Amino acid sequence: MPRVCEICQGAKAILRRPKTGQSICKECFFRVFETEVHNTIVDNKLFRRGDRVGIGASGGKDSTVLAYVMKTLNERYDYGLDLFLLSVDEGISGYRDDSLETVKRNKEQYELPLLIVSYEQLYGWSMDAIVETVGRKNNCTFCGVFRRQALDRGALMLDLDHIVTGHNADDVAETILMNIFRGDIPRLGRCTEIATSGDGYITRSKPFKYAYEKEIVMYAYFRKLDYFSTECTYSPNAYRGYAREFLKDLEAVRPSAILDIIHSGEAMQVASEVKLPSQTSCERCGYISSNRVCKACVLLEGLERGVPQLGIGKSVKKTQDLLAGRTATRSGRAVDVVHFDKLRKHAQEMRHERCTGCTCDTSAPGT
Numbered sequence: 001m002p003r004v005c006e007i008c009q010g011a012k013a014i015l016r017r018p019k020t021g022q023s024i025c026k027e028c029f030f031r032v033f034e035t036e037v038h039n040t041i042v043d044n045k046l047f048r049r050g051d052r053v054g055i056g057a058s059g060g061k062d063s064t065v066l067a068y069v070m071k072t073l074n075e076r077y078d079y080g081l082d083l084f085l086l087s088v089d090e091g092i093s094g095y096r097d098d099s100l101e102t103v104k105r106n107k108e109q110y111e112l113p114l115l116i117v118s119y120e121q122l123y124g125w126s127m128d129a130i131v132e133t134v135g136r137k138n139n140c141t142f143c144g145v146f147r148r149q150a151l152d153r154g155a156l157m158l159d160l161d162h163i164v165t166g167h168n169a170d171d172v173a174e175t176i177l178m179n180i181f182r183g184d185i186p187r188l189g190r191c192t193e194i195a196t197s198g199d200g201y202i203t204r205s206k207p208f209k210y211a212y213e214k215e216i217v218m219y220a221y222f223r224k225l226d227y228f229s230t231e232c233t234y235s236p237n238a239y240r241g242y243a244r245e246f247l248k249d250l251e252a253v254r255p256s257a258i259l260d261i262i263h264s265g266e267a268m269q270v271a272s273e274v275k276l277p278s279q280t281s282c283e284r285c286g287y288i289s290s291n292r293v294c295k296a297c298v299l300l301e302g303l304e305r306g307v308p309q310l311g312i313g314k315s316v317k318k319t320q321d322l323l324a325g326r327t328a329t330r331s332g333r334a335v336d337v338v339h340f341d342k343l344r345k346h347a348q349e350m351r352h353e354r355c356t357g358c359t360c361d362t363s364a365p366g367t
């Protein structure tokens with residue numbers, strides 16, 4: 001490694017950038033990393049001034065670095081954003097309880113408001129209880145489906161305009177590979193998007209879409225950020241694990257492989273004959289769904305009826321149609337899932353309370 005930073009030509013080079021192979025100093029690394037994220041934000045017009053933006057904060061390296069960088073860029077470039085930390089407590093003892101302690105410290109360190117919503121509070125089931133019922137196989141399905149909705153529910157409680165997550169370039173490239181391997185063409189089209197916003201739903205984006213995981217780890221290390229680094233106790237998703245290994249092997253021989261895969265995914269076009277699922281609202285909870293009853297409601301009903309395999313596997317569509325129009329039988333444990341219309345109304349009222357002397361009509365959607 002040359003002694004002098006290849007960027008500033010002054011300070012001592014102390015690291016080699018995984019993305020470019022350049023040998024650079026710590027300060028130049030911070031600057032290029034932050035500037036690249038800023039360029040991603042600006043080029044993709046991710047935010048508008050005044051947006052209330054929730055950072056999906058798990059306490060892990062990606063979201064901790066994201067919180068730090070979002071706060072830094074918001075101040076440096078005067079984006080004019082109101083930033084919040086939004087965490088989901090899935091109820092995994094020995095894992096999420098510890099990582100949430102990190103988020104609580106980040107709240108103080110970064111002076112950002114924090115909201116924690118839990119599966120127990122929202123659905124009446126913690127992941128510990130779910131795993132007790134369904135076992136270790138398939139539990140990731142419950143966790144992923146419930147988390148997506150939980151973040152949106154939390155966002156409405158805070159009246160957010162936007163949620164950012166710490167998904168990085170490696171995550172995106174892995175997802176592209178997985179969708180190719182599975183032949184899931186509709187998902188392949190969607191997974192390369194940097195921001196998604198379903199009609200009337202909260203926009204979600206990935207400012208780290210082009211940031212390498214190795215650089216995020218380096219950034220956290222050199223900035224001495226406080227993050228939690230343990231893997232989930234309930235076995236990681238095996239299929240993604242294989243895609244990850246494959247990607248790491250490719251990266252080892254050709255570091256640009258990660259970005260190359262993302263660019264290939266972006267350039268692919270879904271043929272017009274591929275049928276994309278149409279979106280509607282779940283007739284039970286009002287959440288966006290491609291079926292009459294959303295996946296979260298189907299999974300919940302399965303748990304409550306003692307048939308947790310309901311909604312898992314190939315017969316999902318059939319099960320969802322079967323359940324449509326019927327009221328779930330709720331066990332003593334379950335809570336009634338709050339309807340999304342109620343949450344949206346709450347968000348409108350909050351917005352109304354915040355604007356002083358305005359003439360906005362709280363009964364009109366989207367005000």
Ligand SMILES: Nc1ncnc2c1ncn2[C@@H]1O[C@H](COP(=O)(O)OP(=O)(O)OP(=O)(O)O)[C@@H](O)[C@H]1O
Pocket residue numbers: 055056057058059060061062063064086087088089090147164165166167171
């Ligand atoms: N419990 C949670 N609460 C809030 N946001 C979450 C939670 N879990 C995941 N996220 C969001 O989704 C992103 C990707 O989550 P994933 O489970 O892939 O974790 P990860 O890649 O290990 O990220 P991190 O290092 O931030 O934990 C996270 O960076 C974070 O923004």
